[in-house]
Amino acid sequence: xxxxxxxxxxxxxxxxxxxxxxxxxxxxxxxxxxxxxxxxxxxxxxxxxxxxxxxxxxxxxxxxxxxxxxxxxxxxxxxxxxxxxxxxxxxxxxxxxxxxxxxxxxxxxxxxxxxxxxxxxxxxxxxxxxxxxxxxxxxxxxxxxxxx
Amino acid sequence: xxxxxxxxxxxxxxxxxxxxxxxxxxxxxxxxxxxxxxxxxxxxxxxxxxxxxxxxxxxxxxxxxxxxxxxxxxxxxxxxxxxxxxxxxxxxxxxxxxxxxxxxxxxxxxxxxxxxxxxxxxxxxxxxxxxxxxxxxxxxxxxxxxxxxxxxxxxxxxxxxxxxxxxxxxxxxxxxxxxxxxxxxxxxxxxxxxxxxxxxxxxxxxxxxxxxxxxxxxxxxxxxxxxxxxxxxxxxxxxxxxxxxxxxxxxxxxxxxxxxxxxxxxxxxxxxxxxxxxxxxxxxxxxxxxxxxxxxxxxxxxxxxxxxxxxxxxxxxxxxxxxxxxxxxxxxxxxxxxxxxxxxxxxxxxxxxxxxxxxxxxxxxxxxxxxxxxxxxxxxxxxxxxxxxxxxxxxxxxxxxxxxxxxxxxxxxxxxxxxxxxxxxxxxxxxxxxxxxxxxxxxxxxxxxxxxxxxxxxxxxxxxxxxxxxxxxxxxxxxxxxxxxxxxxxxxxxxxxxxxxxxxxxxxxxxxxxxxxxxxxxxxxxxxxxxxxxxxxxxxxxxxxxxxxxxxxxxxxxxxxxxxxxxxxxxxxxxxxxxxxxxxxxxxxxxxxxxxxxxxxxxxxxxxxxxxxxxxxxxxxxxxxxxxxx
Numbered sequence: 001x002x003x004x005x006x007x008x009x010x011x012x013x014x015x016x017x018x019x020x021x022x023x024x025x026x027x028x029x030x031x032x033x034x035x036x037x038x039x040x041x042x043x044x045x046x047x048x049x050x051x052x053x054x055x056x057x058x059x060x061x062x063x064x065x066x067x068x069x070x071x072x073x074x075x076x077x078x079x080x081x082x083x084x085x086x087x088x089x090x091x092x093x094x095x096x097x098x099x100x101x102x103x104x105x106x107x108x109x110x111x112x113x114x115x116x117x118x119x120x121x122x123x124x125x126x127x128x129x130x131x132x133x134x135x136x137x138x139x140x141x142x143x144x145x146x147x148x
Numbered sequence: 149x150x151x152x153x154x155x156x157x158x159x160x161x162x163x164x165x166x167x168x169x170x171x172x173x174x175x176x177x178x179x180x181x182x183x184x185x186x187x188x189x190x191x192x193x194x195x196x197x198x199x200x201x202x203x204x205x206x207x208x209x210x211x212x213x214x215x216x217x218x219x220x221x222x223x224x225x226x227x228x229x230x231x232x233x234x235x236x237x238x239x240x241x242x243x244x245x246x247x248x249x250x251x252x253x254x255x256x257x258x259x260x261x262x263x264x265x266x267x268x269x270x271x272x273x274x275x276x277x278x279x280x281x282x283x284x285x286x287x288x289x290x291x292x293x294x295x296x297x298x299x300x301x302x303x304x305x306x307x308x309x310x311x312x313x314x315x316x317x318x319x320x321x322x323x324x325x326x327x328x329x330x331x332x333x334x335x336x337x338x339x340x341x342x343x344x345x346x347x348x349x350x351x352x353x354x355x356x357x358x359x360x361x362x363x364x365x366x367x368x369x370x371x372x373x374x375x376x377x378x379x380x381x382x383x384x385x386x387x388x389x390x391x392x393x394x395x396x397x398x399x400x401x402x403x404x405x406x407x408x409x410x411x412x413x414x415x416x417x418x419x420x421x422x423x424x425x426x427x428x429x430x431x432x433x434x435x436x437x438x439x440x441x442x443x444x445x446x447x448x449x450x451x452x453x454x455x456x457x458x459x460x461x462x463x464x465x466x467x468x469x470x471x472x473x474x475x476x477x478x479x480x481x482x483x484x485x486x487x488x489x490x491x492x493x494x495x496x497x498x499x500x501x502x503x504x505x506x507x508x509x510x511x512x513x514x515x516x517x518x519x520x521x522x523x524x525x526x527x528x529x530x531x532x533x534x535x536x537x538x539x540x541x542x543x544x545x546x547x548x549x550x551x552x553x554x555x556x557x558x559x560x561x562x563x564x565x566x567x568x569x570x571x572x573x574x575x576x577x578x579x580x581x582x583x584x585x586x587x588x589x590x591x592x593x594x595x596x597x598x599x600x601x602x603x604x605x606x607x608x609x610x611x612x613x614x615x616x617x618x619x620x621x622x623x624x625x626x627x628x629x630x631x632x633x634x635x636x637x638x639x640x641x642x643x644x645x646x647x648x649x650x651x652x653x654x655x656x657x658x659x660x661x662x663x664x665x666x667x668x669x670x671x672x673x674x675x676x677x678x679x680x681x682x683x684x685x686x687x688x689x690x691x692x693x694x695x696x697x698x699x700x701x702x703x704x705x706x707x708x709x710x711x712x713x714x715x716x717x718x719x720x721x722x723x724x725x726x727x728x729x730x731x732x733x734x735x736x737x738x739x740x741x742x743x744x745x746x747x748x749x750x751x752x753x754x755x756x757x758x759x760x761x762x763x764x765x766x767x768x769x770x771x772x773x774x775x776x777x778x
Contacts, residue, residue: 099267116263117240117317118296121270142251145268 034113034120036065039079042093042110042134050092052077054084058097082109093132099123103148110134111143123148164344171337178330182323189237190287190300193316196233196241197285197302200314203229204243204304212304212311213245216255216265223256223265230258233316239296240317243304244269244276252276255312279303280310295320368436370414371421379435379443386445388501389493391433392457394444395505396424396464399483399517401440412475416482419473427464443502461486461520469518483518485509490522494539496596496633537575537588543597545588550576551601553608554770555620558741558763561755568619568653570763571609572770573601602634606641613651616774621653621684621705629656629672630665642679650680655707657686666700673701684741689729698736706733708759710744716757717749723757730758 487508
């Protein structure tokens with residue numbers, strides 16, 4: 001009877017852990033999914049994508065994205081996720097996490113992703129996209145801004 | 149017990165229902181609270197929106213974008229005004245306009261994290277466009293957005309044209325607070341549910357154990373068929389009329405144990421039980437009755453004939469006979485004897501019916517084993533030798549009033565006159581011939597028909613006493629006195645004819661009294677005597693003759709056994725015994741009656757010995773009626 005009870009409890013615990021991991025996992029992955037989409041949209045043909053983040057949070061976000069690896073320095077990166085203006089503009093595609101920063105880096109950053117009024121907002125700057133010769137798919141055309 | 153189970157189920161369902169109801173109601177309370185709060189907040193938001201609308205109308209002209217772009221101060225003033233309305237509940241208050249590309253952009257933002265003028269905001273365009281087009285407010289439930297509950301959208305219309313949309317975002321904080329307040333109650337109910345769930349699991353497990361234990365207690369571990377524990381339970385509820393009884397016994401089983409060992413015996417028993425189980429039907433009940441004895445209740449439908457059990461029994465017997473029982477490398481051959489009770493409903497009790505099947509089994513054994521013997525078979529056989537009747541024949545005679553009394557006169561040896569009669573039961577055949585009781589009494593001994601017969605005899609005796617005002621004796625067994633139903637019947641008949649009771653003489657047969665029944669016998673005989681009924685001991689001097697009887701019971705008459713009387717004229721021994729009996733009786737003031745007086749010589753002898761009364765063919769044969777003129 002006792003053994004049977006322990007066995008049932010073990011099963012219940014396993015189901016509980018599985019469910020909680022799935023629930024919490026889904027929240028954490030929302031931003032990661034968005035960045036995965038952004039990176040592979042901006043670099044559609046590149047197989048070996050090197051990324052770089054300027055903060056722990058950004059690094060964590062990039063760390064889970066498939067088919068990318070971390071660059072050793074910002075200069076080597078194909079895609080950079082930044083939360084503050086770098087001292088020197090790198091060669092790669094710069095994506096920012098704040099609208100104000102995007103305004104500050106409107107000459108170098110190709111776009112940004114940030115939460116505005118509780119809503120997710122993606123912005124691409126047309127001039128910088130053209131500068132980097134990036135052609136966005138039709139579904140993303142709506143998010144391109146000429147000026148900010 | 150059955151009702152108790154139903155009550156438990158009803159209580160259990162009621163508790164479940166009550167908790168479910170509570171659970172649903174708590175959820176309802178939460179929804180209602182949310183709805184009410186929502187209603188209040190929306191009304192407040194409406195009022196805010198109205199004020200904002202008035203403020204904008206007051207300050208803005210036909211092209212708000214142009215005006216606000218140019219007038220930084222106005223923008224600051226309006227945004228400050230909007231921010232006054234901001235609270236923990238109204239998280240964001242802002243105004244967006246739609247540009248030529250259909251993109252929504254900020255005109256004013258009263259929120260804390262203020263957006264830039266003309267900054268785009270990705271919104272659900274479908275809904276916002278609707279507000280733009282219809283110029284009607286819209287309440288949007290924000291299910292996908294984190295931290296937002298409701299967005300209230302109000303168009304800002306100038307000269308019939310929508311210029312912008314005022315948005316008020318409700319924070320999720322309030323419904324979350326409501327949810328958190330009610331959550332403990334929900335949790336309690338949930339825990340009760342879980343507790344009940346656990347109880348149900350325990351209950352189911354306990355029930356399973358209980359059933360398992362019960363099954364084990366009623367199952368024979370060796371043969372895996374029911375045991376006598378089950379039979380005891382079964383007999384309490386069984387309607388015996390629906391079954392025929394089969395008693396089976398393995399022939400020479402001791403021989404198997406002695407020659408092959410007990411393990412072989414066990415194996416044979418298990419295999420036999422398996423065969424029996426396979427050969428009977430699902431509705432039949434197989435019980436291991438004793439060591440190598442099995443009892444089977446054969447289910448019988450109303451229209452099924454008596455041969456059903458017989459056919460099954462023959463099938464089983466043949467199967468056992470042709471089976472090669474195997475134990476290790478040994479082949480063992482067996483036979484089975486079977487006794488049947490085909491009509492258990494004719495018996496007074498199920499125990500009597502089983503006892504009868506056992507008796508039939510005994511006959512099967514006695515007649516050579518490997519046989520099936522049923523009531524019918526024994527009747528046929530005995531009829532051939534003893535002209536015995538079957539139960540059904542006696543029953544039919546009873547129903548057709550063919551059970552009658554013959555009366556044999558008893559003479560006083562002093563006056564040579566008839567002083568009383570002995571009632572002798574007879575069965576009148578349909579053709580009018582008469583069958584003596586020896587041919588049918590044994591057959592019905594343990595059945596209800598015997599009770600009916602006793603009643604018929606007593607009624608006949610009383611009717612003749614009433615008619616002829618003469619003493620009549622009738623025979624009863626001690627077992628009749630001990631049988632509650634027969635004793636009640638006797639008392640009932642005596643009480644019904646109380647004034648005639650002193651004319652009645654009860655002759656007791658087979659008077660072997662066991663110590664444990666002495667007290668009951670004494671009490672009951674006393675009760676019978678209290679009505680004036682006389683008690684006679686029949687067949688005294690042979691069989692169960694025991695002088696101790698005089699110490700136990702008050703005896704009025706002693707009937708000396710015919711075996712002593714019939715050769716009184718030739719046997720000195722008989723004469724000596726009768727002489728001593730007469731002497732004893734006289735000493736104890738008991739009257740003596742000599743039975744079987746069949747000749748003048750015997751008559752003279754009994755008279756000479758001082759016997760008080762006599763009966764026998766020499767004096768008078770039993771007759772169907774009393775002729776008082778004699």
